[in-house]
Structures are given as structure tokens and as C-alpha cells.
Amino acid sequence: MIIKNPSSVEEVLQILSNHITKNKIIAGGTDIIPGFHINSPRFTGFDVLVDINGIKEISQIIELDSYFSIGSSVTFSHLQASSLVREKLPVLYEAASGIGNKQIRNRATIAGNFINNAPCADSVPALLVYDAQVVVKSIENESIVSLQDFLEFPYKTILKNDEIITEIRIPKKNAHLIGSFYKLGRRRAVAISRISLAVLGSVENGIFTDFRLASGAITPIGMRFKEIESFILGKGIDRDLLKEVAVKTGSKILEITGLRWSTPHKLPVLQKTLYQLLVNNFLENDEK
Amino acid sequence: MKSDIELNINGTAKKIFVEQSKRLLDVLREDFLLTGTKEGCSIGECGACTVVLDGEAVNSCLILIGQCGGSEIITIEGLEKDGKLHELQKQFIDKGAIQCGFCTPGMAMSAYALLLKNNNPGIEEIKEAIEGNLCRCTGYKPIIDAVHSAVKELNDS
Numbered sequence: 148m149i150i151k152n153p154s155s156v157e158e159v160l161q162i163l164s165n166h167i168t169k170n171k172i173i174a175g176g177t178d179i180i181p182g183f184h185i186n187s188p189r190f191t192g193f194d195v196l197v198d199i200n201g202i203k204e205i206s207q208i209i210e211l212d213s214y215f216s217i218g219s220s221v222t223f224s225h226l227q228a229s230s231l232v233r234e235k236l237p238v239l240y241e242a243a244s245g246i247g248n249k250q251i252r253n254r255a256t257i258a259g260n261f262i263n264n265a266p267c268a269d270s271v272p273a274l275l276v277y278d279a280q281v282v283v284k285s286i287e288n289e290s291i292v293s294l295q296d297f298l299e300f301p302y303k304t305i306l307k308n309d310e311i312i313t314e315i316r317i318p319k320k321n322a323h324l325i326g327s328f329y330k331l332g333r334r335r336a337v338a339i340s341r342i343s344l345a346v347l348g349s350v351e352n353g354i355f356t357d358f359r360l361a362s363g364a365i366t367p368i369g370m371r372f373k374e375i376e377s378f379i380l381g382k383g384i385d386r387d388l389l390k391e392v393a394v395k396t397g398s399k400i401l402e403i404t405g406l407r408w409s410t411p412h413k414l415p416v417l418q419k420t421l422y423q424l425l426v427n428n429f430l431e432n433d434e435k
Numbered sequence: 436m437k438s439d440i441e442l443n444i445n446g447t448a449k450k451i452f453v454e455q456s457k458r459l460l461d462v463l464r465e466d467f468l469l470t471g472t473k474e475g476c477s478i479g480e481c482g483a484c485t486v487v488l489d490g491e492a493v494n495s496c497l498i499l500i501g502q503c504g505g506s507e508i509i510t511i512e513g514l515e516k517d518g519k520l521h522e523l524q525k526q527f528i529d530k531g532a533i534q535c536g537f538c539t540p541g542m543a544m545s546a547y548a549l550l551l552k553n554n555n556p557g558i559e560e561i562k563e564a565i566e567g568n569l570c571r572c573t574g575y576k577p578i579i580d581a582v583h584s585a586v587k588e589l590n591d592s
Binding site for chain 2: 173250253
């Protein structure tokens with residue numbers, strides 16, 4: 148196996164366009180390298196590893212006219228340290244801060260988190276509620292797809308072998324919304340999420356004017372709950388409505404996953420947690 | 436494939452001809468005989484292999500040497516200067532923050548990386564810095580105390 152260290156996206160695309168060798172992009176390596184170590188079938192047989200760590204054009208967080216651009220090789224420590232992310236994208240900030248541990252966050256990258264499409268990827272529910280888009284480049288093409296469409300099936304995305312994600316775009320109109328991210332693992336640090344949820348929305352004069360809800364670890368892939376989102380829109384906010392949303396979400400998830408050995412534990416935890424998240428974010432202080 | 440890799444280890448420029456896909460951890464231990472860096476879980480969960488790479492704490496079991504060209508690496512062996520222990524090392528000894536000792540180099544390097552960025556961290560920041568370092572003797576309290584005392588000593592002197 149050869150490791151190449153290109154210094155531009157152009158150079159990466161040149162390497163990836165060679166279909167004779169089996170190529171794999173590596174950034175933080177926190178998923179791939181343990182994969183090598185345990186001889187995981189997902190990570191065997193590569194001829195060329197393309198290390199994208201040194202490429203400046205994909206390692207920046209930039210504010211543009213209509214969207215925030217997060218380079219695909221931005222690390223979680225970088226996201227955590229960015230005042231832009233902390234102030235304008237608080238749900239992403241929360242998700243980024245809880246990933247792995249300090250050492251992992253110093254290496255692991257945002258695109259690397261969802262590129263394998265593991266349901267437990269913590270950045271996914273946060274990015275989904277912000278309507279994140281993914282910019283994909285190949286030597287001939289550039290396309291922009293929604294993250295939801297990018298995440299095709301569990302452990303599979305639409306990314307082809309000769310393509311790279313260069314950036315993640317988040318529309319700026321989402322920056323004023325309030326919300327939060329919740330993760331349940333077996334311990335606080337270095338824990339794989341068993342349940343992850345993100346909520347985002349806004350309430351004006353006691354009425355929901357915007358609402359988004361996304362799950363991670365409890366569904367086969369990270370997803371938004373569009374039916375529940377439209378159900379809540381325009382409705383007056385009170386505890387009964389929030390309870391109804393929590394119950395409906397639980398039923399919807401059960402419908403998707405079917406009964407599992409973990410259902411008796413996860414379903415009530417999910418419903419109560421979601422209810423509490425909604426109360427904390429959207430009920431006025433005096434109504435809590 | 437083998438290739439020449441140039442890097443700086445504990446302040447000294449080094450060049451090595453090595454298999455690019457060898458882990459940084461193995462290169463440090465086998466090629467440079469810096470065996471203070473330990474191998475625990477090999478999957479980035481225990482932190483025993485923590486070193487400082489370009490100013491950041493990283494798990495050396497999760498980095499391939501082919502990714503390290505031009506980097507500056509500090510290992511536990513690099514903390515001592517002219518035969519004098521670093522304040523962190525002194526405080527680990529003073530506070531008895533060592534039981535079996537296996538997690539100690541990783542703990543010290545995570546704490547050292549914290550001090551590079553923040554010369555006056557509080558207890559919560561110390562805890563966050565070592566959240567990725569497991570101590571199976573579960574002696575976390577003296578470890579946190581040792582780092583906290585080192586911070587005080589370094590700021591007073």
C-alpha cells in the first residue's frame with residue numbers, strides 16, 4: 148500500500164481518476180486505521196491511500212453570502228473552537244463537542260464522520276436539521292446534494308470511487324433558529340451513541356413557525372421526520388402538544404425499526420428525552 | 436511501500452526509511468525505541484499511546500507514519516529537560532498519581548497538550564483533556580490533582 152499526500156483537490160482527483168489502482172481517501176483515519184488493525188473487510192485491499200490532511204482549501208470554515216461553508220477535512224476540534232459554529236450553529240457545536248474524546252476530535256473530520264454512513268455518526272442529526280448540503284467533486288463533475296440524499300443506505304452513500312466531498316454547506320437562513328442535540332451512550336466520553344436526536348425550530352407568539360427533528364443512532368440511517376415536522380407547524384405550543392410529538396415520534400421509529408431487544412429500554416427513554424428537549428428549547432421560561 | 440520520512444521527534448530532526456503504512460505508535464516504539472508510549476486498546480479508546488503531534492494530543496495508534504512527514508512530535512521522553520523532570524512529571528510522583536503506571540505517559544501527554552494551549556486550566560478543563568485516557572486502576576482523582584498542582588507550580592514560578 149502506498150500513501151500519497153496531495154496538496155490540492157485537483158491532485159486528489161487526478162489520483163482518484165486512476166481506476167487501475169484501488170484508492171481510498173484518508174483524513175483523520177480514526178475509522179480506517181482501527182479497521183486495518185482488525186482486518187475489517189470494509190477496509191481491505193487498498194493500493195493507494197490518499198491523505199487529504201494537508202489540503203488547505205478543504206480545511207476551512209467560511210461565512211459566505213447565503214451559506215456557511217465547512218471544508219470536508221475540518222476536524223471536530225476545529226468546529227468546537229470556531230466562534231461562528233458556536234454562535235450560529237449551536238446544534239452542530241453540541242454534537243461536535245461530544246464526539247469521541249480530545250484525541251479523536253483533534254483528528255476526526257466532519258465528512259469522515261458520515262462518509263461511512265454509520266447510523267451512530269453524531270454529526271448527522273445536527274447537519275440534517277440545518278438542511279446541510281454536500282458538495283461532491285470528480286475530475287469532470289461537481290454536484291451539490293442534500294445530506295439526506297447523500298446518505299443512501301446504512302453504511303453506503305452515493306459517493307463513487309473517483310469522487311471526493313469538498314465541503315458541507317449550511318444555508319444561513321437557519322442560523323437564527325434554536326435547538327439542541329442529545330446523545331445517549333454507555334458513558335460520556337468515547338461512547339458510541341445508542342440514541343441521538345437533534346431538534347431545531349422557532350416559536351413566535353406561542354406558535355411553531357419552524358420545526359425540524361432528526362434522529363441518528365435509533366434509525367437505520369440518520370433521518371428527518373417530515374410528517375411530524377408538518378404536524379407541529381402552525382400549532383400553538385403547550386405541554387400536551389410536545390407530549391403528542393414525543394409519542395408520535397416513538398411510534399414512527401417503532402414503525403421503521405420494528406420491535407427489537409432494546410425497544411423496551413429505548414422507546415420510553417427516547418420519548419421522555421425528546422419531550423424534555425422540546426420543553427427545554429421551546430417552552431417559555433415561566434411555562435416550564 | 437517503504438519511503439523516506441522526515442520528522443522532528445522531541446526537538447531533534449529525524450529521517451527514517453520505513454513502511455508508510457506502519458502506525459506512528461510502532462515507529463516510535465520499534466524504530467526509535469521510545470517505549471514510554473504504550474499500546475493499550477489499538478482502536479483509539481484508551482489513550483495510552485497519546486503523543487503530541489504539531490501541538491495537539493493524538494492517539495499514535497490511529498496515525499500512519501506516511502501521514503506524518505514534516506510533523507513535530509513530542510513523546511513522554513521529550514518532557515524531561517537536561518535531566519530535570521517536567522513539573523507535570525514531578526507532580527505525578529508527588530501526588531501518587533501512578534498505580535500500575537501504564538496509563539501515565541498518555542495521561543501526562545494529554546495534560547501537556549492542554550498546557551500548550553491554556554496555561555491556567557480549571558478542573559473541568561483538565562477533566563476534558565484527559566477524557567480520552569483510561570486508568571484501569573481508576574486513580575483519576577490523584578491524576579487530576581497532580582495536573583492541577585503542576586498548573587499552580589508553573590504559574591507561581
